[in-house]
Every structure is written in structure tokens, then in C-alpha cells.
Amino acid sequence: MPLLQAQALSRSFGSTRALADFNFSIERGEIVALMGANGAGKSTFVKIISGVLPADSGSVTFKGQAFAPATPAEASAAGVVTVHQSTDLVGIPGLTVGDALLLNRFVDRKQPFFASRGRVRREAQAMLREAGFDLPVDRDFAELSAAERQLVAIARGLADKAELLILDEPTASLSATESRRLYAALLDLKKRGIAILYISHRTADLEALADRVAVLRGGRLVESFARPVNFDLAIETMIGRPLVSARPDARGGAGDPVFELSGARLLPGSHPFDLTLHRGEVVAITGVLGVGKSRLLSAIFGNVAVAEGEMRLAGRAYAPSSPREAVDAGxxxxxxxxxxxxxxxxxxxxxxxxxxxxxxxxxxxxxxxxxxxxxxxxxxxxxxxxxxxxxxxxxxxxxxxxxxxxxxxxxxxxxxxxCKLLLLDEPFQGVDVGARHDIITAIRSRNDRATLIATSDPEEALEVADRVLTMDHHTIVQSSRHGDSLVSRHDDGSLTGRHDSRENSSREHA
Known part of the structure; x- marks a missing residue:
């Protein structure tokens, strides 16, 4: 008997039918990936089984019993736990990481109201160890990066003793190393008989984890692929058309320099680098989490200052003290x-x-x-x-x-x-293949500006960019143009060249 089974499930929003006679099942100890374009019905199905929405018709059984939770708390108490992509409700400023991890227990009164700080710390550390994550339990939640907030959400979900764990784009903000750590934790849960419903647009996630891939289109289950999965065929099934690369050929040449950064140090003591972006060029910066990609974009946009260096925009000195100054400058x-x-x-x-x-x-x-x-x-x-x-x-x-x-x-x-320069930080986070195609087409169709994209996914960088830069320790260490044979993927997910050019690549190629 399946752990959870949905039969002829339907749900409409006005004239829009989000689910239409949807059938689905998952067994204990099985990892099933749910694929579908944005709007295919994935989120609606998850909301129904997690107690956020009722179905219009159809039925769901869980452990052989009728299952229609009225609230997420009711679903969680039954053993269905959802970890959402957005982490806004996981914690708030003023709470520590440990507080955020134990928040559900305080709300449900499973934790003494006057628990000592030492007890909170010990229990939070135990939760993190079980999840396989290393986070400082005393740090303020507001100081965490998007990836770190996601890790807190996942660790809390794993600690709720779920029999069915639902993960919505859990690796969208994670580095390759953190993703592998999550994979190991999930595979351990699978061995313990926990079922995992995994929603992701990243084929690397699905290749590493999924026993089966269920494909939704138009609110219906249209196909199910067993391991090993033919992902090209799965994506074609998902979007309902032959798979064609979203990325056009690289353009022959770039225009005049739009943005120049000389002798830049993002942090005191970091290695200096230069960067030039040209009109009509799309440049992507990749590298593992925390290497400085987002900080570079924030410095260009006036949110933070570079420790050292000069910026020029369209040939003129440029030093915005705020985002509004940056927008006014183009x-x-x-x-x-x-x-x-x-x-x-x-x-x-x-x-x-x-x-x-x-x-x-x-x-x-x-x-x-x-x-x-x-x-x-x-x-x-x-x-x-x-x-x-x-x-x-x-x-x-x-x-x-x-x-x-x-x-x-x-x-x-x-x-x-x-605008003269467009900065995009992780623009494909939580975006399906079809929407990514539209976004890449829009980005690359403009020849009147330069575009700089930060992404933790090397495949995304290669798909969208004319030139890919790799950052490490807050400096640019490698540059490769689209089509170069020098680009290779490391175990940590970063891109570098097959020849080590760390000493001169940042000044010669960036």
C-alpha cells in the first residue's frame, strides 16, 4: 500500500484549473521528484497535502486513511512536513539560529517556555548534526545568507520526525558542497523509510536523488520516469515541445566598454582584480557560496563600498553611495x-x-x-x-x-x-526550464547595455553568458569565453580552466 495516494484530485482558481484529475502515489523510503513548468500544478498539489488548501474534488489517503488536513500544523502532526523555498517565516531578526530551529517546538509547547540558553544550544546543535549542516547556533537569524536560512529550514523540517518530507527547491540557494551534504542527509532518511517528495528544476538534484520522476503538465500527471531518467525526454514532456537550447550562439564581438573596475579589492586584504564589461555583452560570475559574487554586484549598485579600487561607467568616474544614485546613473x-x-x-x-x-x-x-x-x-x-x-x-x-x-x-x-548596466543576482532561482528560456532570450536580445550575472550554478553561467568569470576568495581567478575548451567543472561545482592561470587571468582576461 502506498504511503500517500492521490486520486482524481482537482482544484480550480476561478476559471483557471490548477489540478485536473491528478493521480499520484509515493511509497515509504522512496524519493519522487515532481517536475513541471511554473503553473503546472506542483504548488497546488503540495498545498493540498500540506493543509494550506482544500481540494475541490478527489481524494487523498495517507497510511491507508483518508487525509485532508485543515492546517499545515495538522499535516505536520500526521507526519507530512513541508520545507518551502521561501524562508521568510523560518526566523526573524532578534532570534538566534538555535531559536529558529526550535521555534516550532516552542509554538507547539513541546519545549519548556523558560528553556535555558544552554539547552537551546545543545538541542539546536543536535538538529544540525542530524541534518549534516554546520551553522553557528548563536548567530542572529537576520545575519544569515539566503543559503544559510534554507539550511535552517531544512534542518527544522528533518527534526519534525516526518514520514513524508516535501522539499520545494531546497538547493536553489546552496553551493555544490552544501547540496551534496543535503543529498547525503536525504539518502540517509530514505534508508530509514522516510518518503521524500522533491520539487526541483535542477537535473543535478534529480540525478543524485530521484528513484522516480513524475511530470506534470496542465494540472495532470502526464508521465512517470523510472531511474535512470532520460532528462531530455522528461523536459520535453514537461514543456510539451522538443527541447531546444535556450542559448543562442555567442555574438561575434562586443561594443565599447560600459563599466570598468580597476585595482578592486572587495575586502581588505583580498587579492585585487580588474573587470571590464562591454556594451552588448552578457558576463556571468560563478563560484561556490561566499566567494564574493553578490558582494561585487552590491558594490557596483551602491549597497556596499569596495575596500579599494576605482569604477568607471561609460567612461566617467562612478562611485554611487546608494542604489538610487546607481539607478539614476543607469x-x-x-x-x-x-x-x-x-x-x-x-x-x-x-x-x-x-x-x-x-x-x-x-x-x-x-x-x-x-x-x-x-x-x-x-x-x-x-x-x-x-x-x-x-x-x-x-x-x-x-x-x-x-x-x-x-x-x-x-x-x-x-x-x-x-540602462547602461544590468546586474542580476541568481536570476534563475526557482525558475523552470520554459521560463528560463524566456528570461535568457530577453537578456540576450538587448545590445544596448552590458549585463553581469552572478550564479552559483556553472551550467546556468554557460547557458546564458558570452563570458564566464570564476571567483574565489573575493577575487576573479579565471575567465573563459563561450565555446572555449578550457572550461571544466570541479568537484565543488566551480568552473576553472584546465590550465592553472590564477596569477594572470584576472588582469589579462577579466
């Missing part, structure tokens, strides 16, 4: 975590597509303070057509969109006005 940026850096909270003014796109441009579009709704709407509609965003209209809340469409809206914000 530099745009989409941050790593769109939920925290680019989208207004649900229920707030400004959560619509049109307001999200126009927000950073308001002071220039409407210097008198009088907003022109028609102009805003026209800009949004143009971006919707250009990027293939699929909402019901420009006034749709961004929070009703799939992850891929949300990311398209974030990119559309900077397509609404020309």
Missing part, C-alpha cells in the same frame, strides 16, 4: 531573493505587476508627484508581451504568479527603461 539590479529585495509584501499597496515594474522609476517618470495610471499600464503591458508573463492583467498581484512569472516581472522592471 545601473539596474535584481537581487538574489526576489521575495525580500524586489517584491512588496502581499496585501500592501504596490503588490501588483504594474506597481512592481514602475516602483524604482516613479521619481523620474512623475517628478511632480502625480502618477499617470495609463502610462504605468502601457509600460506593464509592453513588458508582459515582451517577456511572456502570463497573468490575467497588469493589475494582478505578483503573489498570485508562479515563481517564473514573478522573476519575469522583476526583470521587466528594468526592461521598462533603458
Amino acid at each position: 545601473v539596474a539590479m535584481a537581487g538574489e531573493d526576489r521575495h525580500r529585495s524586489s517584491l512588496m509584501p502581499a496585501g500592501w499597496p504596490g503588490e501588483s505587476i504594474v506597481a512592481t515594474i514602475s516602483l524604482p522609476h516613479l521619481h523620474r517618470w512623475y517628478p511632480t508627484g502625480f502618477i499617470q495610471p495609463r502610462r504605468e499600464r502601457e509600460k506593464a503591458e509592453t513588458a508582459i508581451r515582451r517577456l511572456g508573463i502570463r497573468p490575467s492583467g497588469p493589475n494582478t498581484s505578483v503573489w498570485t504568479l508562479s515563481g517564473g512569472n514573478q522573476q519575469k516581472v522583476v526583470l521587466a522592471r528594468w526592461e521598462a527603461e533603458p
Whole structure:
């Protein structure tokens, strides 16, 4: 008997049918990957079995009994635990990592209200050891990176004694080393008889873990692939068309220099490097977590200062003291975590597509303070057509969109006005193959700017960029152009050349 079985499950949102007679099952000790384009019904199914949404029709059984949890807490108590991609609710500023790990226990009153700091520390460390993660339990949660917050969420989920663990894009913010550590923890859970429903767009995750890949399209289960999985065929099944590389051939040459960074040290004591970006060029920076990719983009955008070095934009000295100065100078940026850096909270003014796109441009579009709704709407509609965003209209809340469409809206914000330099930090995080194709096409179709992308995934870097730079210890250590035979993938997921050129590559090639 399957641990969990769904039969003829359906759910609609107005005229949109998210699930249509969906059938699915998972056994104890089985890892099943759920693949599907954004909007295929994955999230709806997960919300039904985790107690967030009721189904319109159909049935679910868990351990042979009817299963229709009314709340996530009820689902968790039954043994179905979900770890979501967004970690906003995992912890808050002022809580330590240990507090965040034990938060559920305090809420459920399974932990004494006046537990000593030493007890919290010991129990949190035990949870981290079980998950295989190394995090400082006394650090403030607000100081954690996106990847570290994800590790806290996963460790907490593993500690809830789940019989079915649901993971939604768990490696989206993780380095290759952290991903392998997670794989080991999940495979150990599998040996202990725990079933794992794994949602990911990364084939590396699925190759490492999945016993079976279930493919959704249009709210239905259209195919199931047993290990070893033909991922090209699985992706074609998912998107409903032959798989064609999203990345066009590299362009013959770049235009004039747009951005120049000379003698840069991101941190005191780090090795200096130079960087030049040209008009019409797409450059990707890769490397393991914490090597300085995001810090470099933040320095260019005026969020932090470089420890040393000079910047020039379009031939002129450039030293923004704030993001607004950067935007006014012609530099745009989409941050790593769109939920925290680019989208207004649900229920707030400004959560619509049109307001999200126009927000950073308001002071220039409407210097008198009088907003022109028609102009805003026209800009949004143009971006919707250009990027293939699929909402019901420009006034749709961004929070009703799939992850891929949300990311398209974030990119559309900077397509609404020309810029000299576009900075994108992990732009494909939580984005399916079809949406990634649309985003890459939009990025590479512009020849009037330079684009700099930070990504922890070397495959993404090679797919989108004309030139790939590798960072290590806050400096550029390698540069390769698209099509070079020198690029190789290391065990830690980083890209370097087959010939060690650390001494001169940053100045000769960057």
C-alpha cells in the first residue's frame, strides 16, 4: 500500500484549473521528484497535502486513511512536513539560529517556555548534526545568507520526525558542497523509510536523488520516469515541445566598454582584480557560496563600498553611495531573493505587476508627484508581451504568479527603461526550464547595455553568458569565453580552466 495516494484530485482558481484529475502515489523510503513548468500544478498539489488548501474534488489517503488536513500544523502532526523555498517565516531578526530551529517546538509547547540558553544550544546543535549542516547556533537569524536560512529550514523540517518530507527547491540557494551534504542527509532518511517528495528544476538534484520522476503538465500527471531518467525526454514532456537550447550562439564581438573596475579589492586584504564589461555583452560570475559574487554586484549598485579600487561607467568616474544614485546613473539590479529585495509584501499597496515594474522609476517618470495610471499600464503591458508573463492583467498581484512569472516581472522592471548596466543576482532561482528560456532570450536580445550575472550554478553561467568569470576568495581567478575548451567543472561545482592561470587571468582576461 502506498504511503500517500492521490486520486482524481482537482482544484480550480476561478476559471483557471490548477489540478485536473491528478493521480499520484509515493511509497515509504522512496524519493519522487515532481517536475513541471511554473503553473503546472506542483504548488497546488503540495498545498493540498500540506493543509494550506482544500481540494475541490478527489481524494487523498495517507497510511491507508483518508487525509485532508485543515492546517499545515495538522499535516505536520500526521507526519507530512513541508520545507518551502521561501524562508521568510523560518526566523526573524532578534532570534538566534538555535531559536529558529526550535521555534516550532516552542509554538507547539513541546519545549519548556523558560528553556535555558544552554539547552537551546545543545538541542539546536543536535538538529544540525542530524541534518549534516554546520551553522553557528548563536548567530542572529537576520545575519544569515539566503543559503544559510534554507539550511535552517531544512534542518527544522528533518527534526519534525516526518514520514513524508516535501522539499520545494531546497538547493536553489546552496553551493555544490552544501547540496551534496543535503543529498547525503536525504539518502540517509530514505534508508530509514522516510518518503521524500522533491520539487526541483535542477537535473543535478534529480540525478543524485530521484528513484522516480513524475511530470506534470496542465494540472495532470502526464508521465512517470523510472531511474535512470532520460532528462531530455522528461523536459520535453514537461514543456510539451522538443527541447531546444535556450542559448543562442555567442555574438561575434562586443561594443565599447560600459563599466570598468580597476585595482578592486572587495575586502581588505583580498587579492585585487580588474573587470571590464562591454556594451552588448552578457558576463556571468560563478563560484561556490561566499566567494564574493553578490558582494561585487552590491558594490557596483551602491549597497556596499569596495575596500579599494576605482569604477568607471561609460567612461566617467562612478562611485554611487546608494542604489538610487546607481539607478539614476543607469545601473539596474535584481537581487538574489526576489521575495525580500524586489517584491512588496502581499496585501500592501504596490503588490501588483504594474506597481512592481514602475516602483524604482516613479521619481523620474512623475517628478511632480502625480502618477499617470495609463502610462504605468502601457509600460506593464509592453513588458508582459515582451517577456511572456502570463497573468490575467497588469493589475494582478505578483503573489498570485508562479515563481517564473514573478522573476519575469522583476526583470521587466528594468526592461521598462533603458540602462547602461544590468546586474542580476541568481536570476534563475526557482525558475523552470520554459521560463528560463524566456528570461535568457530577453537578456540576450538587448545590445544596448552590458549585463553581469552572478550564479552559483556553472551550467546556468554557460547557458546564458558570452563570458564566464570564476571567483574565489573575493577575487576573479579565471575567465573563459563561450565555446572555449578550457572550461571544466570541479568537484565543488566551480568552473576553472584546465590550465592553472590564477596569477594572470584576472588582469589579462577579466
